[in-house]
Amino acid sequence: MSRRLFLSFFLSLGLAVFSLTLTSPAWALGGKLPTLNQPAPNFTLPTNSGEGKISLSDYQGQWVVLYFYPQDFTSGCTLEARRFQQDLPKYRAKNTRILGVSADNIQSHAEFCDSEGLKFPLLADVDGKVSKAYGSWLNFISMRHTFIIDPDGILREIFLGVNPALHSQEVLARLDELQQTI
Incomplete structure (x- = not known):
């Protein structure tokens, strides 16, 4: 396959996925979300x-921030x-642990943690079973979703389609609210 054809194929695929995300709610692409307060x-x-x-x-x-x-x-x-790493002391002060999940294998996660100095676990969901739950x-990758789970294992918040640059601050703010009310 020529490079031009290869790039054209992936550009078309990317545009198709992008247009699908614009016309479908994010949760519909990833399957059924778990139920809040359960x-x-x-x-x-x-x-x-x-x-x-x-x-x-x-x-x-x-x-837990999953x-x-x-x-x-x-x-x-x-x-x-x-x-998340930058804010890790704030999470720990709130009795909160960060867990990251993707379809990458443990070797990739280990290299990523070493490269970025991450001090929280990354979990290898290579078959997507947990991501589906x-x-x-989305086909072969985990989508950018976050879940806050309370100390009793109850799901308290869901974030869909997050902005990576601002997300940790959003999670910390919501965690403050939840910890004051629960």
Whole structure:
């Protein structure tokens, strides 16, 4: 395949996906979202450390920000991860843990964490099973969605189609509100 044809194909594919996102709500593309104020779907996934797996139930008694993102090392995903890392002390002060999820494998996650100095776990959802359970799957990648889960494992907030540059601050603000009312 010639380079021009290859680029044309991916440009057309990108435009098709973009137009689909403009005409369909984000949740419709990723599947059925879990229900607010109900138990969050539990999961167990391998982590970037390669030393085992992490389950949502491991964080009982703590708030969890579970964020799904498309791919390690891409500009938007890198910016979003950097913002969460920058604000990590604020999250920890609020008894909150950050968990990132994408379809990348643990090796990619490990390299991404090393490259960006990330001190929170990235989980490898290579088959998309967890992303699907959270309505955040689009063919072969996780969509940019975030979920706040309370210390009892109850889903309290859903963010769809987030802006990576501002998202961590939005999550912190909503977390403040939730922690004052729940």
